[in-house]
Amino acid sequence: MTDRVEGRPLEDVDLARLARDGDVHAYGELVERYREVAFRTAWLITRSTADAEDAAQEAFVKAFYALGRFRAGEAFRPWVLRIVANEAKNRRRSAGRRERLALRVAGERGPGDAAPSPETAAVEVERREDLLAALEQLPERDRLVVAYRYLLELSEAETAEALGVRPGTVKSRLSRALGRLRTEMDAEASDG
Amino acid sequence: MSEERLVAALAALGPEIAYPTTPALVPAVTARLSAPEARRPVAPGRARWTRRRMLVLVAVGVLAALAIAAAARLAIGAFEVREQPASTPSPSQSPVQPGELGEPVPPEDAAEAAGFEPALPEGPPPDEVYVVDSPFGDPGLLYVWMPSETYPQIPGSEWGMVLMAFQGDAETVIKYVERFEDVEGTSVEGRSAYWVDVPHVVEIETEAGFETFAVRGNVLVWEGEDGISYRMETALGLVEALELASSATR
Numbered sequence: 001m002t003d004r005v006e007g008r009p010l011e012d013v014d015l016a017r018l019a020r021d022g023d024v025h026a027y028g029e030l031v032e033r034y035r036e037v038a039f040r041t042a043w044l045i046t047r048s049t050a051d052a053e054d055a056a057q058e059a060f061v062k063a064f065y066a067l068g069r070f071r072a073g074e075a076f077r078p079w080v081l082r083i084v085a086n087e088a089k090n091r092r093r094s095a096g097r098r099e100r101l102a103l104r105v106a107g108e109r110g111p112g113d114a115a116p117s118p119e120t121a122a123v124e125v126e127r128r129e130d131l132l133a134a135l136e137q138l139p140e141r142d143r144l145v146v147a148y149r150y151l152l153e154l155s156e157a158e159t160a161e162a163l164g165v166r167p168g169t170v171k172s173r174l175s176r177a178l179g180r181l182r183t184e185m186d187a188e189a190s191d192g
Numbered sequence: 193m194s195e196e197r198l199v200a201a202l203a204a205l206g207p208e209i210a211y212p213t214t215p216a217l218v219p220a221v222t223a224r225l226s227a228p229e230a231r232r233p234v235a236p237g238r239a240r241w242t243r244r245r246m247l248v249l250v251a252v253g254v255l256a257a258l259a260i261a262a263a264a265r266l267a268i269g270a271f272e273v274r275e276q277p278a279s280t281p282s283p284s285q286s287p288v289q290p291g292e293l294g295e296p297v298p299p300e301d302a303a304e305a306a307g308f309e310p311a312l313p314e315g316p317p318p319d320e321v322y323v324v325d326s327p328f329g330d331p332g333l334l335y336v337w338m339p340s341e342t343y344p345q346i347p348g349s350e351w352g353m354v355l356m357a358f359q360g361d362a363e364t365v366i367k368y369v370e371r372f373e374d375v376e377g378t379s380v381e382g383r384s385a386y387w388v389d390v391p392h393v394v395e396i397e398t399e400a401g402f403e404t405f406a407v408r409g410n411v412l413v414w415e416g417e418d419g420i421s422y423r424m425e426t427a428l429g430l431v432e433a434l435e436l437a438s439s440a441t442r
Contacts, residue, residue, distance in 0.1 A: 019233070020233045022233070024222050024225045024226050025222070027221075027222070027225065028218045028221065028222045031217055031218045031221050031222070032218050035214055035215075035216075035217040035218065036214045038217075039211075039212075039214045039215065039217070040211050040214070043211060043212060049212040052212070053215045053217075056215075056217055057215075057217050057220050057221055057224075060217060060221045061221055061224050061225065064221075064225055064233060065231060065233055066233070067233040068233050085328075086363075089328060093366075093395075093397075093402055103209060104209075104210050105205070105208045105209060105210060106208055106209070106210040128201070128205055128208065131201055131202070131205060132205065135202075139327075140327040141325055141326065141327045141328075144327050144328075146202065150199065150202035150203050150205075150206060151202065151205065151206040151209055152206065153203070153206060163327075163328055163329070163362070164328055164329050164360060164361065164362025164363075165328070165329060165330045165360060165362065166307075166330055166359070166360060168307060169307065169330045169331070172307065178195055178198055178199070181198060182193055182195065182198055185193050185198065186193060189193070
């Protein structure tokens with residue numbers, strides 16, 4: 001991490017300014033900060049590891065050349081996630097109806113892993129596999145907004161930016177999606 | 193399950209998702225940006241061939257510029273034009289099928305369903321309205337009119353006029369033309385617009401994936417007020433189409 005001022009890491013806006021002046025190293029720090037959320041944002045759209053990597057890499061390159069349009073005061077993360085999402089969408093479009101990887105939970109914890117948090121325990125009680133299966137049953141427009149908002153923990157504004165919709169659309173889609181998920185989970189509970 | 197508990201469960205599920213390992217993007221990105229042929233970012237005010245400038249050029253009809261920027265993309269709101277060889281529709285390709293794009297809604301409920309109210313052209317009211325809701329972008333509305341004296345039948349289609357309206361700029365509808373020169377720049381009430389009067393292909397993103405249709409009518413795309421963009425497919429000529437579009441802005 002860059003320590004250029006009194007030992008403090010530089011803010012995104014400072015790194016973006018340096019990058020705009022041609023400092024590729026500064027830009028590399030921005031890429032490092034956001035590569036994970038960028039890759040996962042792309043993966044949730046493409047459901048292909050290779051396509052998500054290509055999309056994220058291409059998006060960061062395009063974002064570098066577009067830094068001239070990055071406005072002072074704007075947050076870098078949602079700005080770049082919009083570019084990432086567009087690249088991922090284009091790759092998914094090219095891929096056509098090719099089979100996509102499903103969402104799944106990670107394997108069991110190892111003996112050295114920390115004990116699950118109370119929230120995690122709650123998920124286990126509520127059958128996290130059922131929840132994931134219910135999420136996968138949602139229409140894509142609803143599934144993506146839930147995945148961005150809750151699985152990736154993007155803010156509403158970032159979710160809106162990544163999907164290219166108004167914040168009001170994020171709210172209405174979330175409300176609809178949560179309603180469907182609740183119905184599905186309640187049905188599972190009564191069946192089980 | 194309460195909504196509060198559901199949200200907590202989803203938030204707790206996030207770290208449990210088995211994403212593929214995030215690749216080390218920094219070396220690849222910085223290597224590409226450090227390559228001898230790499231450019232530097234274009235500073236504000238010196239941007240060349242930005243989308244906005246492209247649209248201005250289109251609006252004033254500087255068609256030669258389009259050939260220069262053949263690799264670029266043209267976009268107005270939710271409607272984007274891409275140049276792609278072999279974009280002439282095949283004889284078997286169907287025209288826009290509203291029922292494959294969205295759910296029909298009563299006209300009086302359309303604005304509420306989409307969350308915005310498009311301005312419709314003066315004249316007979318639409319016969320059917322559909323809500324188009326894709327994974328990306330805000331919901332859109334698709335209006336269709338049966339053929340009539342006012343709206344002659346679109347070649348190869350059962351409709352007299354098809355009007356799509358979207359809010360926002362997430363590109364939901366992609367038009368593929370053989371050559372950018374097939375796209376004629378014009379304006380509606382001073383706002384950017386383009387006109388395509390050659391057969392081409394349109395691809396629309398829906399819940400079911402990407403639906404591709406043949407377009408054998410004439411198409412006017414324009415930017416309305418409040419971030420709403422419109423696409424009108426008609427058998428009418430440019431002058432009549434522009435009058436209709438202008439009537440929608442009044």
